[in-house]
Structure formats: structure tokens, C-alpha cells
Amino acid sequence: MAQLSYSSGTSDVPLLGDTIAGDFDRAVAAHGEREALVECATGRRWTYRELAAEVDAVAAGLWASGVRVGDRVGIWSPNRAEWVVVQYATARIGAILVNINPAYRVHELEYVLRQAGVRTLIAASSFKTSDYAGMIAEVRPRCAALRQVVLLDGPEWTELHSADLPEWPELSADDPVNIQYTSGTTGFPKGATLSHHNILNNGFFVGELCGYTHEDRICLPVPFYHCFGMVMGNLAATSHGACVVIPAPAFDPAATLKAVADERCTSLYGVPTMFIAELADPGFDSYDLSSLRTGIMAGSPCPVEVMKQVVERMGMSEVSICYGMTETSPVSTQTRRDDSLDRRVSTVGRVGPHLEVKVVDPEHGRTVPRGTPGELCTRGYSVMLGYWEQPDRTAEVVDAARWMHTGDLAVMDDAGYVTITGRIKDMVIRGGENLYPREIEEFLFTHPDVLDAQVVGVPDAKYGEELMAWLRMRPGTTPLTAEAVREFCAGRLAHHKVPRYVHVVDEFPMTVTGKVRKVEMRRQAVEILGLADEARTDSGAADRA
CATH class of the missing domain: 3.40.50.980 (Rossmann fold)
Incomplete structure (x- = not known):
């Protein structure tokens, strides 16, 4: 019988049962004279x-x-x-x-x-x-x-x-302590309500898997208003007696690199677009990044080539990939320090300690065999209390057994490693074929002139949907045309996966956290390509979040 796509995170380290204040008090008692917070823009420091x-x-x-x-x-x-x-x-x-x-x-x-x-x-x-x-x-x-x-x-x-x-x-550790509004792509955002137990433990165990101690200094160019900054950053730091370094009020690649060098940071966080910007900074080679050991890349899939450069050029040999969502405090899976580079570039790791994950058939909800794609679900201490004063919206995503349905398509391999293949709503259905944009993006990224690639579905009268590639080109290169992309793909990518349309831009539409706004790209694509009539007859591609 095939092994099912289910995995639980065992650990010899128990969950923390205290409040955030209680845990912080312990850190102060143990590390009172150590540096806790540095703000580079003003030079202010606090023990x-x-x-x-x-x-x-x-x-x-x-x-x-x-x-x-x-x-x-x-x-x-x-x-x-x-x-x-x-x-x-x-x-x-x-x-x-x-x-x-x-x-x-x-x-x-x-x-x-x-x-x-x-x-x-x-x-x-x-x-x-x-x-x-x-x-x-x-x-x-x-x-x-x-x-x-x-x-x-x-x-x-x-x-x-x-x-x-x-x-x-x-x-009580189970009291609500934080409301974070998830990005609203249709209608208004929903307020994910998180407890002390939710976010303190998530920050702590993310830090455990990064190997944090009181000797670590964590550079945080990611926003505090999001879980990435305040949980994976601040709470991971204080629960280990480490130091938080704020490089700038908002992301700035040069300021981030300078902060790492000046403050001898051992860890650096970011979404892939941030690391791309840092690696492309004209002064990159002038910064001494030798103190870096680890860091976290999360928020969206990381192109393979970017991960390789982060390890080789930035020295982040233990860099970790994290996957999660606001509603799960946020991290559900994470790569480990001793994982191979292949694991770190092709998966989002294994389930975190004290958590469960499974991959289910989106239609009937049954757990699928390993190696079979489906919707990723997670359960455990990290699942939110619910959306603030919206029990009906909560019930749409958290089932009776307390599984959080992520809306993400995933595959779990025999070793329990999870690969995210896209959003259920991002999946493109072309002529009855299910196409996953990330696979195509990874391929386009291998083109020597392409700095970054994003693929979306756009409405099409014949096939229902067609593929459109948005490309950012490397400085000094010639923008690629649709014909040039077809030539590059010929014989290397199945014909139905080759983008019909190509759009070259300087920047992608982004959220403040650095995530690519594909919903906005689809809306713009309808106007750019003059597909308003097709969009009216097949609204799926244009309206999906």
C-alpha cells in the first residue's frame, strides 16, 4: 500500500507554555547586558x-x-x-x-x-x-x-x-495577542487572530531549526507588520537571547548589505526579490559579508539560481527555506541546516516540530499518496484562533478537525519533504491541461538574460486560458520577444507550457512585503493584450487571487 502524504514533527524540545512577556523576562534575566536591538538608521542601541x-x-x-x-x-x-x-x-x-x-x-x-x-x-x-x-x-x-x-x-x-x-x-498563553490582516484580493482583508502560544512557539522553533543562540545577530529588512518580521524575526531572536538589527525603515538593498557588514550579522532574512536586489547591487562586492552563516528565505518560491548565489556569494551556507501563512503563525515547514542544496532549492523542507501536515485531494479531502499533488493542510499549535469576528470565514479554511486548508498545491516525497507547485487559484487550465506557473518560471530563469520571471494565466477564447510570461531583464541585455522565448523553449519545454505572450518590465507589481501580486498582473494583462471580451466570457483567469 502506498505511503500517504502525511507527516508529523517530532521533537525532544517541548513546546513553550508561557506568554510572550514571561519568555521575554527569562531572556532579560539570562542576557541582560547583551545587545538586544540595533537601529542602524539612527545608531540607537539597547541591551x-x-x-x-x-x-x-x-x-x-x-x-x-x-x-x-x-x-x-x-x-x-x-x-x-x-x-x-x-x-x-x-x-x-x-x-x-x-x-x-x-x-x-x-x-x-x-x-x-x-x-x-x-x-x-x-x-x-x-x-x-x-x-x-x-x-x-x-x-x-x-x-x-x-x-x-x-x-x-x-x-x-x-x-x-x-x-x-x-x-x-x-x-494565559492561549489569550489572543495579535491580529494580522491577510492580503485581500477579493473584498476586504481578514484579521487572523493569533495567541501567545501560536506565535511565541513558532518564532522559537524557527529559531531552533536555524540553530540560534545568544551569539546570533539577525538582520531584518522584512516588515515587522508581517509575521516574517515580528514572529520569525523578533520572537525567534528574543526567545534565544539573540540581537535584532533593523537596517532601515523600509527595504533598501545597500542599507541591508551595510548593516550586515557593520553589525557582523550572522543571519539575514528576505523574500527572493530582496535577495535578487542585494545580489544585483552595484556595490555588492565591497561589503564584508563573512559573518553570515544562516538566514531565512520565504514568502514566495525561490528561483534555483538565486539560492545558489545566496549560498556561494553571500556565504549563507545554512540558509533556510520556510513555508507558511499568516493563519499558521506563520511557518509550517522548514529546511534543516544539514539539508543538501538540492533540498533547499527544490523543496520547502519538512514539517516543523509539534506540527502536522498532509496533502489532500481538493475535491473530496482525502489524503493522497506521496508523490501525488494536492492541497497542503496543516494542524497543530500554530493554527490561528480564527478570523477576528468572522466565524463564517474561519469555517471556510479551518475544518472540524482543526486542519488549516492553505489553498496551496503541494507534493510530499517519500522522505516527507514538501514542494509547493503553486496556488490552487494560480493553476492555469489550458485546453483541459493543468499547468503550474512555478515550473515554467524556473525554466525561464535559466535564460542567461533573465533576471526574474513570473507566469500568469490570461483568458483565451479557444483554450480558456493561455500563458503570459512577465520578465525582468538583466542590465544591458536586449528585451526578449515572444518569438525569442519560444525559440529558447523549443525542444526543452512541452509546447503547451510555452508562454504565448511575453511582457518585459522593470519591476513587477509587488505587495509591501515583497510578494509578487499576480492578481494585479492578470488584471493588467487583460488591458495590455486587449482581452476584455475574453475576460467577460471567462472571468476565471482575470479574477483569481
């Missing part, structure tokens, strides 16, 4: 003891202002030290931190404030072209629950600090 004092002062200030256990406190800011302080201060008093995407504008801000019932909003005054203070002033009259606004660059932030520490409330 664990100094950071704890700042966290307690802000927690006391929030408590004095009337914030209580379960109240929602919003944070709307690019990466900065105060973001970290607010994360741990709200956890200290049992408030629920609501992460607000720095790219949001008035409409989205108002929705989140109202949907989560945010009581206190802590925000940057502005950043680049974003006038946060102005947008807050516009929506505040329409947000009944919002009683307090604290601008990080104004006197309100200083006034929030209090030296009069209250008796901290008793909390």
Missing part, C-alpha cells in the same frame, strides 16, 4: 535590560491610559525600534496588537480600525509620501472605538511612558 525598561515604561503608560486585557492597540509604521517596543509592551498587558500595513490608505485604514475595534492607535507621523497623521485625522471621526492616537514622532509618544509600574495582569 536586553535597557529594552525591558523601555517596554515596561510603554506598557505602564498604555495601562495608565486605560488599555486593558483584550483591548486592541493598532500599530501603523514602517520598521523602527518603537515598533518592537510596542509589540512587547502590548503583550505585557494582554492587549491585542493590530498590525496595520504601512502601504494602506484611508479606505483600508478605516476598515481595519473599525473591523478590529481599535482603541488606541500608535503610528508614525509620516513616511516618504505617506501622511499617516493626515489620514488618521480624516478617518478618526468615523471610528467610534478609537479613543487615543499616539504619534511616534510627537510628544504623545514621550508622554505615553510611565515610571509607575502597575501590577501586571495575569495572562
